[in-house]
Amino acid sequence: MNEYKFRGKCIIKFNLKTLTGLHIGGTAEGIEIGGLDNPVIKDPITNHPYIPGSSLKGKLRSLLEWGLDKVFKNKKNETPPHTCENDPEIMELQKKIREIQEDKKEKLEEERKKKLKEKIENCPICRIFGISAGAEVGEPTRLTVRDSFPSQETIKKWENTLGKGIYTEMKVENTIDRITSIANPRTMERVPKDSIFEIEMIYDIYKDDDVDFLKYLFQAMNLLEDNFLGGSGSRGSGKIKFENPKISFRGKEKYYKTPNSEEKIIQLDEILKEAKNNSEISIPKRLYDRFEEIKKQLEEIIKEEEKVQ
Ligand SMILES: [Zn+2]
Incomplete structure (x- = not known):
């Protein structure tokens, strides 16, 4: 039966590694060449740069819209x-x-x-990312993307290489006035390359075939690896890679209602075997290509879940 009934949540974790500098703008975002100050968005308490869930979700969504002709x-x-x-x-x-x-x-x-x-x-877009407020026909949004923060090792690395309390680099970009030849430099703050952010996404299962649609999330992530995150992408910023995936399921009955129960882990070792020693292989592409194996595991877990009720 393919009707709405909450079954549980897929918890999807990745490391997002920056392969170039990354600029996700704070308040000055939107000011193009000429701005003096282009800060990255930072946590006001720790001053660490972070990736807002809305930025990541928005980028994944727009890339998938193009990717699926939507x-x-x-x-x-x-x-x-x-x-x-x-x-x-x-x-x-x-x-x-x-x-x-x-x-x-x-x-x-x-x-x-x-x-x-x-x-x-x-529609994968409407199902995964949700429909606009005030839309005529309702549909629950399946995907939640949390804000992502740098890993402890990354913070340590920043402090060791950049100095205590410094977490970013300043990149100077020049535009040249075409008539006067006067350079007009602006500085842009970036997260340095080889930084790791811890991504967490939650994918809610309401319908039997929601499992099928999860595949498109991996497609979107793969598209992002071939695109860029944040600003200044066409000038070299924002290349990223997803690594170290962990997918688990928290069932409505077994996990949320049974004491001492644990989430079910999806086994990915076999699927990612070749990717382990080959950094050229995209992890999201792998998960997309071999999605049937992930689907099979998830469906089995959900079937188990049904037996409890
Ligand atoms: Zn749609």
């Missing part, structure tokens, strides 16, 4: 964040409704709503 134009010919309401088929129906005789509108409108619901239910 970038649609709206009525004004703009390309806003994906919504299935802008799916060409739905837009076509909407146009028909506007043009059709008054007495036939209601029936066609019903058809449009049904179609829209169907679209959303089968």
Whole structure:
């Protein structure tokens, strides 16, 4: 049965390694060349740079929208964040409704709503990342992305190489005035390369086939490795790699309601065997390619879960 019923949570952990400097802007983000001060976002208590969950989730979402051909134009010919309401088929129906005789509108409108619901239910973007507030048809958001903080070793490394209390590098970028040839340098703060941030994502399972859609999260992560995180990507910043995945499941009954119970770990050793000694292999790509094996394990755990009730 493929109906909404909360089964439990997949906890997905990764290390995110910076392969170049990383700039996720604090308040000055958005000021292009010419800004004097381009700070990175930092935890106000520890002053450590961090990766806001919203930045990571937003980037994964937008890359997957392009990757799955889910970038649609709206009525004004703009390309806003994906919504299935802008799916060409739905837009076509909407146009028909506007043009059709008054007495036939209601029936066609019903058809449009049904179609829209169907679209959303089968849309990886809407299912994983959620639908916009105020959307006509509801759908629970499956994915939560936590803020990611640097690992203890990374903090130690920063302090050892950069100095106590210094966690970032300053990169100077020059633009040259095309007429006067006067250089206009600006400094940009970046997290140094080879820093590790600890990523945690939670993927809620409400429907049987939610497990299938998890695959697209790994696709999005793989797309991000070939793109960039944060600002200044086209000028070299923000190349990252995902490493050291840990996936586990916390079932509604077994984990949350049974005393002393533990989360179930998904075994990835076999799947990642070749990737272990070959840093060229993308871990998310591996997980995507061999998703059937992950799916099988997850489905078995969820079936066990069902027996408890
Ligand atoms: Zn959608």
